[in-house]
Amino acid sequence: MASAEASSNLSKKVQVQRYKPVEYLKDNYLNAEKGIWSWLTTLDHKRIGILYLMSLTVAFLLGGVMALGIRMELWTPAQTFIEADTYNQLFTLHGSIMIFLFLVPSVPAVLGNFILPIQLGAKDVAFPRLNLLSWYLYMAGAAISIYSILAGGIDTGWTFYTPYSSSTGGAVTAMTFGVFVIGFSSILTGVNFITTIHKMRAPGLSWDKLPLFCWGLYATSIIQILATPVLAITILLVGMERILGIGIFDPALGGDPILYQHFFWFYSHPAVYIMIVPGFGIVSEIISTFSRKTIFGYWAIALSSLAIAFIGFLVWGHHMFVSGQASLASMVFSFLTFLVGIPTGIKMFNWLSTMYKGSIKLDTPLLYVLGFFFLFTVGGLTGIALATIAIDVHLHDTYYVVAHFHFVMVGGMVMAFMAGLHYWWPKMFGVMYNQTLAKIACFLIFVGFNVTFLPQFVMGSQGMPRRYFNYIDQFQSFHQISTVGSFILGIGFIMAIAYFIHSIFYGKKTVANPWGSRATEWQIPSPAPPHNFEHTPVMIHGPYDYHKPMADFQLGLVQSGNGHDAEHSAKIDKKAEAEN
Amino acid sequence: MANHSSAKSHASHVQHHFVDSDQQFDAAKFGMWIFLVTEILFFGGLFAAYIVYRAWYPELFTLASEELNTLWGGVNTLVLIGSSLTVAMAIKSAQQNQKKNIIINLGITIALAFVFMVIKYFEYTHKFEIGIFPGQFYAFEGIDHAKANIFFSLYYLMTGLHGIHVIIGIGLMIWLVKKAANNAYDSEYYTPLEITGLYWHLVDIIWIFLFPLFYLID
Amino acid sequence: MSGHHISTDKTLLSVAGGLFILTILTVAVHYLALPNPWSIIVAMAVAVFKATLVAMFFMQLYWDKKFNTMLLIASFVFLALLVGFTMLDTMFRELPVPSF
Numbered sequence: 043m044a045s046a047e048a049s050s051n052l053s054k055k056v057q058v059q060r061y062k063p064v065e066y067l068k069d070n071y072l073n074a075e076k077g078i079w080s081w082l083t084t085l086d087h088k089r090i091g092i093l094y095l096m097s098l099t100v101a102f103l104l105g106g107v108m109a110l111g112i113r114m115e116l117w118t119p120a121q122t123f124i125e126a127d128t129y130n131q132l133f134t135l136h137g138s139i140m141i142f143l144f145l146v147p148s149v150p151a152v153l154g155n156f157i158l159p160i161q162l163g164a165k166d167v168a169f170p171r172l173n174l175l176s177w178y179l180y181m182a183g184a185a186i187s188i189y190s191i192l193a194g195g196i197d198t199g200w201t202f203y204t205p206y207s208s209s210t211g212g213a214v215t216a217m218t219f220g221v222f223v224i225g226f227s228s229i230l231t232g233v234n235f236i237t238t239i240h241k242m243r244a245p246g247l248s249w250d251k252l253p254l255f256c257w258g259l260y261a262t263s264i265i266q267i268l269a270t271p272v273l274a275i276t277i278l279l280v281g282m283e284r285i286l287g288i289g290i291f292d293p294a295l296g297g298d299p300i301l302y303q304h305f306f307w308f309y310s311h312p313a314v315y316i317m318i319v320p321g322f323g324i325v326s327e328i329i330s331t332f333s334r335k336t337i338f339g340y341w342a343i344a345l346s347s348l349a350i351a352f353i354g355f356l357v358w359g360h361h362m363f364v365s366g367q368a369s370l371a372s373m374v375f376s377f378l379t380f381l382v383g384i385p386t387g388i389k390m391f392n393w394l395s396t397m398y399k400g401s402i403k404l405d406t407p408l409l410y411v412l413g414f415f416f417l418f419t420v421g422g423l424t425g426i427a428l429a430t431i432a433i434d435v436h437l438h439d440t441y442y443v444v445a446h447f448h449f450v451m452v453g454g455m456v457m458a459f460m461a462g463l464h465y466w467w468p469k470m471f472g473v474m475y476n477q478t479l480a481k482i483a484c485f486l487i488f489v490g491f492n493v494t495f496l497p498q499f500v501m502g503s504q505g506m507p508r509r510y511f512n513y514i515d516q517f518q519s520f521h522q523i524s525t526v527g528s529f530i531l532g533i534g535f536i537m538a539i540a541y542f543i544h545s546i547f548y549g550k551k552t553v554a555n556p557w558g559s560r561a562t563e564w565q566i567p568s569p570a571p572p573h574n575f576e577h578t579p580v581m582i583h584g585p586y587d588y589h590k591p592m593a594d595f596q597l598g599l600v601q602s603g604n605g606h607d608a609e610h611s612a613k614i615d616k617k618a619e620a621e622n
Numbered sequence: 623m624a625n626h627s628s629a630k631s632h633a634s635h636v637q638h639h640f641v642d643s644d645q646q647f648d649a650a651k652f653g654m655w656i657f658l659v660t661e662i663l664f665f666g667g668l669f670a671a672y673i674v675y676r677a678w679y680p681e682l683f684t685l686a687s688e689e690l691n692t693l694w695g696g697v698n699t700l701v702l703i704g705s706s707l708t709v710a711m712a713i714k715s716a717q718q719n720q721k722k723n724i725i726i727n728l729g730i731t732i733a734l735a736f737v738f739m740v741i742k743y744f745e746y747t748h749k750f751e752i753g754i755f756p757g758q759f760y761a762f763e764g765i766d767h768a769k770a771n772i773f774f775s776l777y778y779l780m781t782g783l784h785g786i787h788v789i790i791g792i793g794l795m796i797w798l799v800k801k802a803a804n805n806a807y808d809s810e811y812y813t814p815l816e817i818t819g820l821y822w823h824l825v826d827i828i829w830i831f832l833f834p835l836f837y838l839i840d
Numbered sequence: 841m842s843g844h845h846i847s848t849d850k851t852l853l854s855v856a857g858g859l860f861i862l863t864i865l866t867v868a869v870h871y872l873a874l875p876n877p878w879s880i881i882v883a884m885a886v887a888v889f890k891a892t893l894v895a896m897f898f899m900q901l902y903w904d905k906k907f908n909t910m911l912l913i914a915s916f917v918f919l920a921l922l923v924g925f926t927m928l929d930t931m932f933r934e935l936p937v938p939s940f
Contacts, residue, residue, distance in 0.1 A: 157638075166639035168649045233656045240907075241649040242639070268918050271660045274669035279779070287758025288775040290671055295758065296769045299672060304926045305667055355921060359929065368932035371925070572639070647844070648905075654907045666919040674930050680876075696867050700860060707856040710847065710898045717846045756939040800905050823899045827891045833863075834883035838870040 056245060058580045058597040063554040066472055069569035074572040085170035088570055093158035095178050098152060099539065101143035106137035113494075113525040116347075119513050129511040137200030137209075140220050143184055145439045145455060146313060148232050149320035150266075151180070151555035153462045154259045156470060158235060160563040160570065161253045163244025163579035168237035170389065174228045177229035180342070186220030199509060201310070204291035204302040208283035215284050218277040223275075225270045228316075232266030235259050246581040253561060253585045254343055258323025261347035265312045265319070265354065273309035276302065300366050304551065307358035315354040317451060319347055321458030322389055325411050328465055329393050330586045332408040333400025333561040337586045339392035345383035353382040363434045372431055379429035387421055390415070405557070406480040410461035413488045417453025421446055424499065429436060439509075442502025453491055460487070460538065467542065468556050472569035473549030479541045486534030493527025555592075561585040565596045577601075635811045647813055654817040658824050661787075665828055668780050672835060675772055685765050686773040687839035689754065691745065695837035698741050699829060705734035706826045709795075709819045716802075716812035724802045724815070728795050731822070735792045742785055750775075777836055784832060787825050794818050845903035855897040862890050 071088045081089055111132050115124045124132070159167055167173050190196065190213035198207040198214060207214050239252070239260050252260075280302070282288045289295030291302040322343075331339045337343065359367055359375030391416070402408070423447040428434050437443060468474055497520040503510075507516045513521070555564040562585060567576060577598030583590055640646040678684050712727035753761035756778040760771035798818060801807065807815055868887040874882060896902040901909045 114775065122629070164639060168639075169653060170637075170639065172653075175925065220634055229657075229660050233653050233660075236656055237649050237653040241645060241652060267656055267660050268663055268915070271664035272667045272922065275664050278783075279667075279671075282757070286756050286775075288779065289771055290675075290775060296772050297675075298930070300929065301671065301926070308922055355918060359925065362929075366933070368929045370932045371929035374925070374928055381928075618860065651904075652908065655911050659911055662912075662915040663919060664916075666922065669919070670923045670926060674926060677927065692867060692870065696863060699863050703856060703859045703863065706859075706894060706898050708853060710852050711849075714846060714849075714852070717844065729934060820899055821896050826898075827894050830890045830894070831887050832868075834866060834887050836881050838866065838879075840870060840873050840879055 055269060056194055056580060057600040058511060058582075059600050060593050060596050061565075061575075061577045061579075061598045062593075062596055063565055063567045065567065066555040067550050067569060067571055069571075070472065070567070070569035071572045072471070072569055084172075085166070085174060086572065087155050087159050087167050087170065087173060087619045088470070090173050090177055091152050091154075094151040094155065094180070095146060097177075097181060098144055098148060101139055103539075104537065105136055105144060106532060109131050110528060111530040112136060113521075116513070116521045117510070119515055119518055121511070122312055122412075124511075125259070126511045127197060130199075130509070131191075131195040134196050134199050134483065134503075135191060135511055138187070138196075138217065138221070140451075141313070141317075142224050143180075143187065144226055145317045145451060146224075146316070147180060148455070148459050149324065149462060150235065150262055151176075151227075152258060152314075153324070153459075153466060154231075154235065154262075157466060157563050158256060158259055159238060159242070160566065160574050161256055161561065161585070162242055163236060163562060163575065163581065164242040164246055165244070165573045165575065167232050167234045168242055169230075173234055176227045176230040176234070179230070181226030183220045183222075183227065187217055188221060190216035190220060201306065203306075204280065204283065204299045205293060208280055208292050215281050218280055219574035221275055224444050225274045228266050229270050232270070233261035235263040236267070239263075244579045244581055249460040250340075251581055251584040252344070253323075254326035254337065254340070254347075255320075255323035257344040257347050258320050258326070261351040262316050262319045264348075265316050265351050268355070269309040269312040269316070272305060273313075276305040276309070276486065279305075292319055293314060303362050303365055307361045307444060308355075309502065311358040311361065312351075312354045314447075314451070317455050318458075319350060320346060321414070321455045321462075322386075324458045324462040324465070325389075325393060325414060327559075327561060328407045328411050329396050331465075331557050331561070332403045332411075333397045334403070334558070334588050335396055335400035335586075336584075336588060337392070338395035339388075340584065340586070342388050343392050346388045351380060353378060353385070357382055360434070361433050364438050368392075376429055376431050380426060381572075382433055383422060383426050383429075386501075390419065403557075405464075406477060406484055407461045407465040407557075409481060409484045410457050410464060411546065413484065414454060414457040417449055417457060417488075417491065421449030421451075421453055424449065424488060437502060439507055440502035441498040441506045441508055444508045445498035445502060448495050454494070457487075459482070463542070465557070466563070467545070467571060468552040469568050471546055471549070471561055472546045472551055474552045474556065475545040476541045476551060479537060483534045483537040483541070486530055486537065490527050490530030490532070490534055494524050494531055495527070497521075497523045497527075535542075560587060560590070560592070560595050561587075562595065565592075585620075625793055643810065649818075650813045650817055651820070654820050658820060661792075661821075661824055663801055665783065668776070668783065669831070669835075672780065675769075675776065679767070679772075682765075682767045682773055683839050685767055686770055689749070689752075689762075689765070690777070690837050691748075692837045694741055695833055696744060697740050699833045701734050701738045701741070702826045702829050705731045705738070706823050708734065709822050713812065713815050713819050716807045717817050719809045721802065721805065721808070723806060725799055727797045728802065732795050732799070735788055735795075738788060739785065739792075742781065742807065746778075747814055751764050755797055780832055781836070784825070784828055787828075791818070791822050794821070812818050847897070851897060855893055855928055862886055862893075862901070873901055891936055 071086055081093065084090060111124065112129070115122045115129055115132070141437075155173065159165065183195055193216060194213040194218045195213065196212050196214050198210065202214070202218065239256055243252075271404070279288065279290055283291055287295060290297045291299055293299060326337055357375055357379040359371050360379045363372050363376075424442070428437060428443060428446060464475070464480060501517050501520040504517070505511060506520070552568055554567050557564065562579065562581070575598070578601070580597045580599060583594055583595060585595070636643050636704070639757035646660055704745065708727045708731040712724050712731065715727055752764070754774050755761060756775050760774060762770070795818060798814060801814070844907055849934055869886075870879070873879070895912060901912070
């Protein structure tokens with residue numbers, strides 16, 4: 043009979059017992075209620091996560107098709123098969139869709155929604171109705187964006203710089219309104235997560251035991267609520283410029299176009315941290331599980347997420363070095379951009395140190411994470427290069443920048459997202475996908491990605507501008523290699539979607555904890571039960587302690603029911619005991 | 623095994639994922655404060671634009687501000703402060719189980735909000751009469767500054783956005799009156815009143831800053 | 841019943857009264873036409889004080905968890921960062937607005 047150590051933060055003692063999960067749960071959240079209407083009106087965070095997964099897959103495919111269109115057009119230096127104006131619309135939509143409809147929601151809306159409450163030991167997020175509203179706002183914004191594509195399109199680039207965006211034809215107002223609506227979706231998710239993390243942690247779950255995935259989502263949500271409103275007002279102002287000729291950003295009306303850029307990038311730079319920080323959280327979870335080792339430097343990783351969130355708000359001017367910004371501002375922004383690389387570097391070292399002398403299991407999630415290490419490091423270091431003003435003057439608006447941000451966003455974030463999907467898929471659907479195919483797809487994605495984007499660094503440093511429909515002959519071989527790579531990349535993603543969908547219908551049923559992790563979400567059955575827990579879980583260790591027996595992570599309050607009753611959660615006065 | 627039938631052991635307003643009424647109230651208030659943070663950053667963008675332009679063209683702001691009526695701006699400020707008082711009273715009435723007073727206090731708040739909008743309406747129409755329109759429709763000759771349209775664009779944007787928030791607040795409070803008339807609120811449960819009150823106080827605070835920034839420039 | 845502080849009528853009415861007086865005060869100061877930059881400094885100081893009164897006593901932050909107050913302060917900090925860093929650019933250019 044092992045005795046449980048009382049948490050240092052526990053202010054009262056409780057009686058606990060072990061709740062061993064069944065391996066496969068027949069009455070789970072997927073079949074608890076049947077029919078499409080039950081899905082469309084669900085308040086279950088897990089189902090909302092799945093709804094988001096479906097929407098985001100469609101968005102990703104749409105954005106991906108646009109990318110392939112761009113790459114095909116760039117096969118030859120002159121026009122290949124698309125008009126110049128259409129080309130401008132393609133890259134604008136590729137960027138807008140991938141960023142606003144895919145990357146910004148991605149991990150928080152899909153994996154965060156699904157896993158966060160479970161990791162906290164909660165039955166749901168704090169505001170389930172807001173959560174559902176958040177998905178509907180996403181769908182509404184997406185519909186408005188699709189409408190704007192069909193109603194004339196936009197060719198301003200995803201950055202909507204004024205005065206072009208405030209004066210050009212096309213459906214700019216509609217598209218920006220679509221983004222405005224999606225912004226609210228993002229804000230509501232942030233509100234929900236911060237409240238849930240603060241107010242709904244299970245007994246014993248003090249901040250020093252919070253999973254790093256939750257820390258990542260916490261930092262992300264802070265950025266979401268502080269930055270997104272500024273984007274909202276900026277978009278509103280562009281709309282007002284177009285409709286009323288307000289003149290804040292248009293020099294012809296007395297305004298300042300650089301002011302637009304300040305407001306836009308005040309959101310859009312922190313937005314890239316919204317996109318990547320949840321991915322960092324996933325990496326921490328996977329590294330620990332697949333090295334079967336306690337994470338190295340827990341507080342360093344946790345606090346570095348917050349540091350990135352904070353410093354990330356102070357660097358936006360590095361997008362504006364050549365816009366006419368004052369030199370003083372440029373120098374300050376450049377220096378702060380160097381600083382923001384440090385907390386990320388700290389994470390990298392901590393992750394690698396976690397793997398050192400660990401018991402490594404090269405399953406698909408870990409393969410994606412290893413790919414992430416290489417690709418994100420390249421992306422991050424090239425970001426530091428771009429932060430150097432003297433270098434940026436030459437590289438701004440070239441393919442070097444394009445390659446940099448694809449390395450961090452695709453090589454970093456999408457790889458992390460894939461890692462998370464492959465990791466948590468058994469918990470979400472109770473099935474295991476074909477692991478051989480998964481590894482092949484991972485390999486294709488990694489190779490395809492490098493073939494697509496490494497040549498772009500070289501092209502860019504030789505002067506190939508971004509967003510250009512035509513180019514000079516010397517760049518043709520680079521472009522062609524890149525295009526070949528993009529199709530390999532596409533095949534890899536299609537494969538992944540295919541075996542995932544196949545697994546939902548024909549996959550082999552899996553066990554509660556196929557990876558042997560200590561984290562809380564693996565201590566409940568697969569697929570998850572409708573209310574996550576039938577007991578009130580009690581956490582007495584952090585989630586990365588592989589020295590402790592699995593039973594220590596399956597503890598819950600000794601009481602009937604799962605803590606819904608107010609009376610039962612009132613003062614309980616017993617010595618803490620663990621029983622097998 | 624759902625515990626949805628456990629209404630007997632706790633109030634029916636407690637949602638299933640909360641442990642008790644206190645946790646739910648706490649979470650709602652906390653969530654509302656986070657939303658208010660987003661509202662502050664939302665308006666804040668406009669305040670930032672204001673500060674940038676005023677720092678560039680201080681003389682414009684001094685000149686153009688004379689077209690705004692300080693008296694009516696001041697009256698509106700007092701009106702909103704009064705409405706903040708009455709909404710706080712409405713919450714107090716709920717906390718003390720005085721159902722009729724909830725409705726009376728909410729009603730006064732709504733009435734004061736209407737007064738605010740009526741005064742705003744007259745301010746706007748007076749400006750329209752002399753040609754002060756927003757943006758490219760600006761047609762007033764009385765200010766000797768090339769960028770006069772920018773001042774009034776900012777004025778219309780900021781007071782307009784604020785006005786929209788007042789109207790939203792009116793709508794929310796009318797809904798609250800309806801629910802209060804159906805006995806939805808008492809000392810056990812008055813969360814919607816509390817969080818709407820917080821929203822309304824923020825609307826008041828924003829005006830507290832808008833008033834000197836537009837009406838009291840010299 | 842934690843977090844359910846009930847203000848007294850006296851508190852609410854005195855705060856409202858204070859806000860009324862401060863409003864009249866700030867209008868009166870406006871007519872004094874103080875030299876720049878004092879007029880804006882005084883006006884903003886009064887506004888900040890009024891906003892603090894509303895936040896602390898009408899919004900009940902005085903009796904609430906400290907974290908909610910921190911949230912409010914944090915939002916103003918980030919707003920200050922937005923304005924401050926933007927002005928690092930706008931105040932140090934040679935021409936305010938790029939002109940043609």
